Every structure is written in C-alpha cells, then in structure tokens.
Amino acid sequence: MELDLDFVRAQFPAFSAEETRDWAFFENAGGSYVPATVSDRLARFFVDHKVQPYGAFALSKQAGEEMDESYAAIASLINAAEDEITIGPSTTLNFYILAQSLRHLFRAGDEIVVTNQDHEANIGCWRRLSEHGIVIREWCVGKADGELDLNDLEELISDKTRIVCCTLCSNLVGTHNDMAAIAEMAHRVGALVVADGVSYAPHVIPDMKSLGVDFYAYSTYKTFGTHQGVLWGSRKSLKKTEGQGHFFNEEKSRYRLNPTGPQHAQIAALAGITEYFDDLHKHHFGQSDLGLHERARQTFELVGDHEAKLANLLLDYLKDREDIRILGQDHATPGGRASTIAFHARAMPSKHIAEQLADSKIGVGAGDFYALRCVEALGMDPADGVVRVSMVHYNSVEEVTKLVETIDSILPGN
Numbered sequence: 001m002e003l004d005l006d007f008v009r010a011q012f013p014a015f016s017a018e019e020t021r022d023w024a025f026f027e028n029a030g031g032s033y034v035p036a037t038v039s040d041r042l043a044r045f046f047v048d049h050k051v052q053p054y055g056a057f058a059l060s061k062q063a064g065e066e067m068d069e070s071y072a073a074i075a076s077l078i079n080a081a082e083d084e085i086t087i088g089p090s091t092t093l094n095f096y097i098l099a100q101s102l103r104h105l106f107r108a109g110d111e112i113v114v115t116n117q118d119h120e121a122n123i124g125c126w127r128r129l130s131e132h133g134i135v136i137r138e139w140c141v142g143k144a145d146g147e148l149d150l151n152d153l154e155e156l157i158s159d160k161t162r163i164v165c166c167t168l169c170s171n172l173v174g175t176h177n178d179m180a181a182i183a184e185m186a187h188r189v190g191a192l193v194v195a196d197g198v199s200y201a202p203h204v205i206p207d208m209k210s211l212g213v214d215f216y217a218y219s220t221y222k223t224f225g226t227h228q229g230v231l232w233g234s235r236k237s238l239k240k241t242e243g244q245g246h247f248f249n250e251e252k253s254r255y256r257l258n259p260t261g262p263q264h265a266q267i268a269a270l271a272g273i274t275e276y277f278d279d280l281h282k283h284h285f286g287q288s289d290l291g292l293h294e295r296a297r298q299t300f301e302l303v304g305d306h307e308a309k310l311a312n313l314l315l316d317y318l319k320d321r322e323d324i325r326i327l328g329q330d331h332a333t334p335g336g337r338a339s340t341i342a343f344h345a346r347a348m349p350s351k352h353i354a355e356q357l358a359d360s361k362i363g364v365g366a367g368d369f370y371a372l373r374c375v376e377a378l379g380m381d382p383a384d385g386v387v388r389v390s391m392v393h394y395n396s397v398e399e400v401t402k403l404v405e406t407i408d409s410i411l412p413g414n
C-alpha cells in the first residue's frame with residue numbers, strides 16, 4: 001500500500017491557502033506545516049477558553065481538559081507514561097535544564113561524551129559542565145562522510161564516562177545512528193544516554209520502551225505541531241534529576257524540569273498531531289483495535305517508504321554531479337537515512353542557491369543549522385554552510401522533480 005498523498009495534503013491548510021499553495025516547501029527540518037487538526041485546536045483554545053486552566057469555572061476546566069488530552073496523546077504516541085514526559089518551550093531549553101538537573105551527580109574528572117555531529121542543543125549545555133571540572137570527550141565524525149563510527153566511541157568510553165549524548169539522526173548528515181549499539185556501550189559502564197530525536201521524529205515514531213536510551217527529546221514544531229519540545233526520561237533516570245522549578249512543584253512531573261511552566265494553548269493544540277495521525281491511519285487501514293502508538297507506527301511505515309522514494313529522486317540527481325558534495329549517504333532507506341539532504345555545490349554559494357530556488361517558489365534552507373561543529377569537521381566553510389533540502393511525508397514527487405529541474409537550471413553544466 002502507498003501513502004495517499006492527495007488525502008495527506010488535503011489535511012494541511014498550507015497546500016490550499018493562497019499565500020503558500022504554489023510553494024514547494026523543503027525546509028521542514030526548520031519547522032513543518034501543521035494540519036488543520038492542530039491549527040483548529042490552537043484557535044479554539046485562544047478563542048473559546050484562553051484562561052488560566054484547572055480552575056473552578058467551566059472555561060477553565062475545559063482549558064485544562066484540552067491540555068490533559070495533549071499530555072496523554074503525546075505520551076501514548078511515543079509509548080510512554082504521562083509522568084515520564086515534560087513538555088517545555090523547546091528542545092534546546094529542555095536539554096539545558098536536563099544538564100543542570102543532572103549536574104549534582106558528577107565529580108571533577110568524570111567524563112561526558114558529546115559528538116561533533118549533533119545540533120549544538122545537545123552539545124553546548126553538556127560542555128558548559130566543564131566549568132565544574134567535568135571532562136568533555138568528543139566523538140568525532142569521519143571527515144569524508146560525516147558519519148559516526150562505533151569503534152571510535154568504544155575508544156572514548158571508560159569507567160569514567162557518566163553520560164553519552166548523541167543524536168538519533170543528524171540534521172545535516174541524515175544517517176540514523178545505531179542508538180541500540182550506542183546505548184549498549186554506554187550502559188556497560190553505567191553511563192546514561194541522552195538522545196536527540198529532533199531530526200528523527202518527523203520520520204519515525206519511536207517506542208520509549210524499546211529505544212534503549214535514558215533521555216530522549218524532540219520538537220513538536222518539526223513534527224506537525226506547535227512550537228514545543230518534548231523531553232522523555234525513564235522513571236529510573238528521572239529519579240536521578242534534581243528539580244529545576246519552584247520548590248513546591250518538585251513532585252509535579254509537568255513542572256519539575258520545566259521552570260517556565262506549561263505553555264497552555266501550545267500544549268492544548270498538540271493532540272491535533274495524534275488526531276491527524278489517526279485520520280491518516282483510518283483512511284489507509286480502516287477501523288482498528290490497535291493502540292495509538294501502534295496505529296501511528298503502522299502509518300509511518302507508509303511514510304518511510306514515501307520519504308525514501310522522494311529522497312532517492314534527489315540523491316540520484318545530486319550524486320551524478322561531480323561539482324556537488326552530498327553529506328552522508330547517497331542512498332536513502334527507511335530507517336537508514338532520513339529525507340534530510342544537505343549538499344554543497346562547488347560552483348555557487350549555498351545562500352545563492354537557496355535564493356535562486358526561492359525565486360521559483362521553492363523553499364530550502366542554507367547555512368550551518370546550528371550544527372556548526374559538523375560543518376567545520378567536514379572541512380567546509382561555515383560562512384557558506386550547506387544547502388539543506390528537508391522533506392517530509394507531505395512532499396510530492398512533482399515537487400522534488402521541480403526542485404531537481406530548477407537546481408539543474410541554476411547550476412552551470414556538469
């Protein structure tokens with residue numbers, strides 16, 4: 001069975017709105033479009049009951065119920081318990097707070113492994129702990145392909161290692177890292193594993209019960225929702241954290257690692273994501289006895305196949321050009337390489353390519369995307385960065401064909 005793209009696109013107002021309908025949008029790793037189920041819920045919250053939730057009056061109760069619905073939906077989606085998740089303003093902030101909350105565990109000389117493949121969100125907050133005598137060990141990407149080699153991690157890990165921080169999928173290189181193997185190595189020496197799922201979650205529905213990590217974070221504004229970040233920790237790992245909110249909120253899972261407090265309307269809208277996934281499931285598979293998590297996973301098998309097809313359409317063109325360097329693998333497989341494709345063209349600065357594509361109503365990104373260390377490790381000029389084409393399941397073959405033809409017309413002949 002194939003993903004019914006007409007049905008998919010009909011759920012997203014952006015594909016029919018006058019301002020956006022003519023655009024081929026490929027900057028999804030920067031933030032995706034939202035289905036009507038999300039924008040409707042957000043509008044409903046603001047218009048119908050934008051009041052302090054959990055109060056005595058009906059409007060307030062309704063506001064609280066909608067937030068509760070979202071906490072339950074997001075937890076179910078990733079097969080987690082509600083008290084294992086924190087929904088905070090962003091992944092960067094969630095990681096920062098997590099790092100502070102674990103600081104008390106470490107002594108001078110303890111080691112934390114970070115990569116130079118990650119987005120800075122899962123690097124900088126850990127590196128800051130060196131101010132307290134913690135030693136940072138860097139797991140470096142291969143200079144040619146930008147990939148992380150497990151043998152290098154084996155060399156870095158020792159009985160001094162306390163945490164291994166690594167992305168599930170780089171926002172530039174696109175390869176899915178073997179998190180089970182990483183976690184196995186880290187756990188062998190008693191270290192915790194902090195996984196960044198921001199570039200992974202738009203493509204895969206992870207299962208917190210089997211992912212094998214201790215902490216996992218992703219951003220809902222890149223997964224068809226509002227601008228929030230979800231942080232999951234296993235109960236055992238959460239017990240190791242120190243609360244970072246007000247002292248009287250110490251035992252409240254929604255506040256402990258979220259000193260800001262929940263952002264009401266943004267959270268209330270998140271149930272629109274799972275509502276959309278369920279609509280997709282019902283359309284493709286009919287009524288089902290499966291739970292929400294299993295339904296989403298089944299739907300995402302179709303998503304994975306579709307995204308791999310799109311990615312290979314672009315990769316097949318790019319890899320035939322001698323003047324283009326692709327970051328990471330030049331072939332996509334579901335679960336192997338995401339449809340996030342970064343490249344550098346010898347003949348033209350990345351920003352110029354993005355600008356010229358924009359003239360044809362094609363939206364791509366250009367720059368370092370806060371994976372500055374990765375760009376530098378690959379010997380590229382950070383001022384120029386890369387062009388990034390990030391596709392998700394609502395992109396179409398027609399859009400990718402237009403992209404390929406337009407790149408071909410912009411760049412000088414091969």
Ligand SMILES: Cc1ncc(COP(=O)(O)O)c(C=O)c1O
Pocket residue numbers: 029030089090091092093118119121122167169170171196198199218219228229
């Ligand atoms: C791989 C990756 N990790 C982390 C982040 C940070 O997420 P947020 O913007 O929610 O802080 C991003 C944002 O682009 C990202 O791409």
